[in-house]
Amino acid sequence: MIENFDGIGDRIAAKLEELKLKQTDVCKATGISKNAMSNYVGGNRVPDTLATYKLSKFLSVSIEWLLTGEENKNDSDSSLNDLHIVDRNLLEKIKQLSDEERKRIEYIIEGLLIGHELNDNKRGQSSESINGEEAATSETA
Template structure:
């Protein structure tokens, strides 16, 4: 059984991470991470989670427990609960590889795409419906649509 500091180092070596990589992926300060690795302090639960997630290891293993190092199969979990298609699976896997800042940017980009899509759908739906037009207004619109001189 190893200490948390030994397990962090083992996980970093396994993933070929430097301290700077772990700082970027977790958002934990350089000083705090150095203290954890040196064994001066043991990370609190929230930082254990961030480090374990970044290293893709089991939190209990990281804390020194005699359990398998491997994190629960996130791919199977994703397929079971979140992913209906290969595109969704690929999106989630890519998202998980991003650091926190880029995850935020990715979510913001997706939200912007959804807003744009909603606006496009609304414009299309409004154009495709008569929105309460009278028979005379419908006939007038049809006349314009069929009059080639209106389109020159």
């Protein structure tokens, strides 16, 4: 059993290079501080549980791989792997854009998410209205 987690920083750095990302990209997306991220990559500090989880999700790797460099052979979910490939390709394309273009993409995504929230709220309100109307109709009858 591994008792220390040597190499976490090297694995994070290698994955960032593979994905053509910077430490600051991870910090912005995960909320991990720049100082903490620098310490993780530099091997000065092991990420806490929450940071390990956030890093594994953002980098599309298992927590086990992040901590040990080993993969559990039972964790092969092909649909999850396919999703990660799509995410990586999208990130690589976004990485090629200028800062201004990235900001536009961010606004577009935020707009889409707001649209989804509004549609969900409208659906909830319309079903409440229908139920309220049915109740009012049955009370007057």
